[in-house]
Structures are given as C-alpha cells and as structure tokens.
Amino acid sequence: MIRLSDKVIADPPVVLAPMAGITNVAFRRLCREHGATPGPTAGAMLYVSEMITSRALVERNQKTMRLVRFAPDERPRSLQLYGVDPAVVGAAVRMIVDDDLADHVDLNFGCPVPKVTRKGGGAALPWHMGLFADIVNSAVRAADGAVPVTVKMRLGIDREHLTYREAALRAQDAGVGYVALHGRTAADFYGGEADWAPIAELAELLDIPVLGNGDIWEADDALRMVRETGCAGVVIGRGCLGRPWLFADLAAAFDGRPDRRMPGLGEVGRTMYRHAELLADWLGEDHGVRDFRKHVAWYLKGFGVGGDLRAALASSSTLTELSDLLGKLDADQPFPADVLGRPRGRTTGHRAVALPEGWLAARDECAVPADAELPDSGG
Numbered sequence: 001m002i003r004l005s006d007k008v009i010a011d012p013p014v015v016l017a018p019m020a021g022i023t024n025v026a027f028r029r030l031c032r033e034h035g036a037t038p039g040p041t042a043g044a045m046l047y048v049s050e051m052i053t054s055r056a057l058v059e060r061n062q063k064t065m066r067l068v069r070f071a072p073d074e075r076p077r078s079l080q081l082y083g084v085d086p087a088v089v090g091a092a093v094r095m096i097v098d099d100d101l102a103d104h105v106d107l108n109f110g111c112p113v114p115k116v117t118r119k120g121g122g123a124a125l126p127w128h129m130g131l132f133a134d135i136v137n138s139a140v141r142a143a144d145g146a147v148p149v150t151v152k153m154r155l156g157i158d159r160e161h162l163t164y165r166e167a168a169l170r171a172q173d174a175g176v177g178y179v180a181l182h183g184r185t186a187a188d189f190y191g192g193e194a195d196w197a198p199i200a201e202l203a204e205l206l207d208i209p210v211l212g213n214g215d216i217w218e219a220d221d222a223l224r225m226v227r228e229t230g231c232a233g234v235v236i237g238r239g240c241l242g243r244p245w246l247f248a249d250l251a252a253a254f255d256g257r258p259d260r261r262m263p264g265l266g267e268v269g270r271t272m273y274r275h276a277e278l279l280a281d282w283l284g285e286d287h288g289v290r291d292f293r294k295h296v297a298w299y300l301k302g303f304g305v306g307g308d309l310r311a312a313l314a315s316s317s318t319l320t321e322l323s324d325l326l327g328k329l330d331a332d333q334p335f336p337a338d339v340l341g342r343p344r345g346r347t348t349g350h351r352a353v354a355l356p357e358g359w360l361a362a363r364d365e366c367a368v369p370a371d372a373e374l375p376d377s378g379g
C-alpha cells in the first residue's frame with residue numbers, strides 16, 4: 001500500500017501510467033471498472049490523467065480544461081503536469097488546489113520526444129539539476145500540503161548522462177510523495193528492454209516510496225518487479241493498451257489470487273464498445289468514435305479478424321456503425337495466449353537525443369528553456 005494523503009492511497013500499489021492521448025477520463029473509467037474487482041484491496045489503485053501542460057492550464061486554455069475532466073465518482077483524482085518554468089508550475093499547482101481540480105499532482109520529467117528535448121524540456125530537463133529542483137520545490141510549496149506531489153522520470157538523457165539518482169534525491173528533499181522511475185533513458189526511447197536495476201538502486205537509496213515502471217506486460221511481471229527491485233509499487237503503461245482488464249489481473253495478483261482474465265473475442269468486442277461509448281460521452285459521438293480508432297488494433301492484437309473488418313472497425317464514425325461491425329466478430333474465439341507477455345504500443349528504439357546547443361556543458365543552469373512547453377505526448 002502507498003499512502004500519500006488521507007485521500008490518495010494506492011492499495012494495491014498500482015498506478016496507471018499517464019499516457020497522452022490515452023489516459024483520459026474515458027479510459028481511466030474503463031480501467032477503474034475493470035480494476036474494481038471484489039477482494040480485500042478492491043480497486044483502490046491510482047489512475048493518472050494524461051499530461052497537462054502547466055502554462056496552458058494557468059491560461060485556462062479551453063482544450064486543456066477539457067482534458068482536466070474527472071468522472072463524478074473518480075477518487076482520487078490524479079493529474080499529471082508538465083512544465084519547465086518553476087513559477088508557472090507553481091501557479092498551476094496553486095490553481096489546482098484553489099479550484100479543487102485534483103487530489104494528486106504528478107510531475108512529468110520523462111518525455112523523450114525530440115520536439116520537447118530539443119528545447120531542454122522533458123527527459124532533458126533534469127540534467128539542469130538546479131532548474132529541476134526549482135520546479136519540484138515550487139510545486140511542493142504551492143501545494144502547501146493540500147495535495148501530494150509526485151515525480152515521474154527516466155534514467156537520464158543517455159547512459160553517459162544519467163540523472164535519476166541526483167534528481168530522485170532532490171525530489172525527496174523537496175518533499176514529494178513518491179518517485180516513479182522508468183528504466184530507460186531518453187535515448188532508449190521505447191526500445192529494448194527496460195533496465196530494472198536502477199529501480200532497485202533507488203528503492204535502496206530513498207526513504208520515500210519508489211515506483212518501478214517499464215515493461216510490465218502481465219500482472220506477474222508486476223509481482224516480479226516488486227520482488228526483484230524492492231520497489232514499493234508499479235506503474236503500468238503500454239501493457240494495458242487494449243487490455244483494461246489487466247487491472248483486474250493486477251488486483252488479483254497483489255491479493256495473491258491466481259486468476260487472470262483471458263476474455264474471448266465476444267467479451268473484447270463488448271469492452272471495445274464500452275470504451276468507445278465512454279469516449280463519445282466525453283467528446284461527443286463523432287470525435288469520440290474517431291478517437292477510439294487508435295485503440296482497435298491493440299484490442300484485436302493476436303485475434304483472427306479479417307483485414308477488411310479490422311480496417312472498417314478502425315475507420316468507423318458512429319456508435320451504431322461500430323456496434324454493427326463488432327457484431328461481425330467471431331464471439332466464440334478464445335483469447336490468443338501467444339500475445340501474453342509481448343510488447344504492445346510504441347516500441348521504437350534507440351535514437352540520438354536532440355538537445356539545445358551547449359545543454360550538456362552547462363550542468364547546473366537554472367535558466368528556463370524557451371518554448372519547451374509544447375503540448376505534446378510523451379514520457
């Protein structure tokens with residue numbers, strides 16, 4: 001169990017990773033529905049929002065305000081913030097507290113996208129440790145104990161420029177509730193295998209909880225990560241794409257139960273419809289069903305579904321059309337066991353990290369990088 005405040009408790013210690021374009025109010029609700037299985041630790045996991053850009057929040061940008069949407073029964077409300085300017089991040093946290101927008105704020109220092117690192121943001125930022133510490137301190141001060149603040153980061157820029165030890169210690173000094181570590185550098189992007197050894201190292205080094213992240217494809221991988229690293233909890237990203245029932249498996253695994261879900265194609269079709277319906281509730285039918293398209297391949301991975309039907313599902317525009325097409329799936333087809341434990345979602349590998357001129361030479365800069373606050377997807 002991880003207890004960040006009276007309102008923010010993860011028990012079992014499982015967190016849905018913030019994923020831009022994915023972990024919106026609809027997907028979080030779907031995951032909560034699956035995770036809330038009966039049992040001693042029923043459904044009290046944390047489900048974090050997709051990242052919200054601090055400047056856009058402070059400016060009350062309309063699109064951003066729509067992203068800051070929680071279901072009426074969603075508790076705790078976990079919001080991830082991305083920012084590069086201590087004052088703006090502080091103002092965003094103050095706004096979250098004053099307007100009662102969330103119960104928990106997570107800070108994103110893991111984005112590897114070139115557009116962001118090229119400006120000194122995302123996973124490039126902790127290299128400038130002074131600025132990193134200023135941002136985290138500013139957020140914790142602005143929260144003033146009203147909401148817990150946590151930090152999510154990668155190992156560093158690349159193997160020659162690791163930042164996680166010092167950044168984690170600075171975050172702990174600032175008073176964050178936990179540090180979540182993704183066992184990859186920005187250069188690793190999403191390729192290869194996540195390195196869990198640094199997670200074990202941080203778990204040993206810090207007094208606050210350390211959460212491990214990277215390559216948990218099945219519930220048993222989560223138990224293995226806890227066992228092998230001594231981390232206090234786990235963060236689940238790509239493993240739940242097209243598989244929201246993974247949260248039921250995780251609840252079972254942490255309860256010591258052996259049951260794991262292997263839904264047949266009929267049940268997967270019903271889950272797909274539910275997902276699209278929740279997106280339609282949030283965005284309106286047209287936009288919601290279009291947004292659902294990107295999830296189709298993840299849900300159908302490994303199932304025998306003809307190319308035409310797959311393509312039609314991935315281009316449907318209304319709930320009725322989607323429902324008709326889902327009706328054509330072979331409902332009796334069992335879950336394809338060969339996809340278990342296999343990567344899904346982004347798997348692109350090593351790339352050179354784009355950085356601002358002179359970024360690596362000036363380690364302790366506190367200057368705020370200009371324009372690094374692009375609203376972009378990534379961690």
Ligand SMILES: Cc1cc2nc3c(=O)[nH]c(=O)nc-3n(C[C@H](O)[C@H](O)[C@H](O)COP(=O)(O)O)c2cc1C
Binds near residue numbers: 020022110214239
């Ligand atoms: C589509 C996508 C969007 C992501 N967006 C964010 C984000 O907004 N904030 C963040 O901290 N990490 C983001 N991440 C990174 C994940 O939170 C997670 O750290 C990463 O996927 C590794 O975990 P996994 O191996 O369980 O997927 C994103 C990842 C993916 C695949």
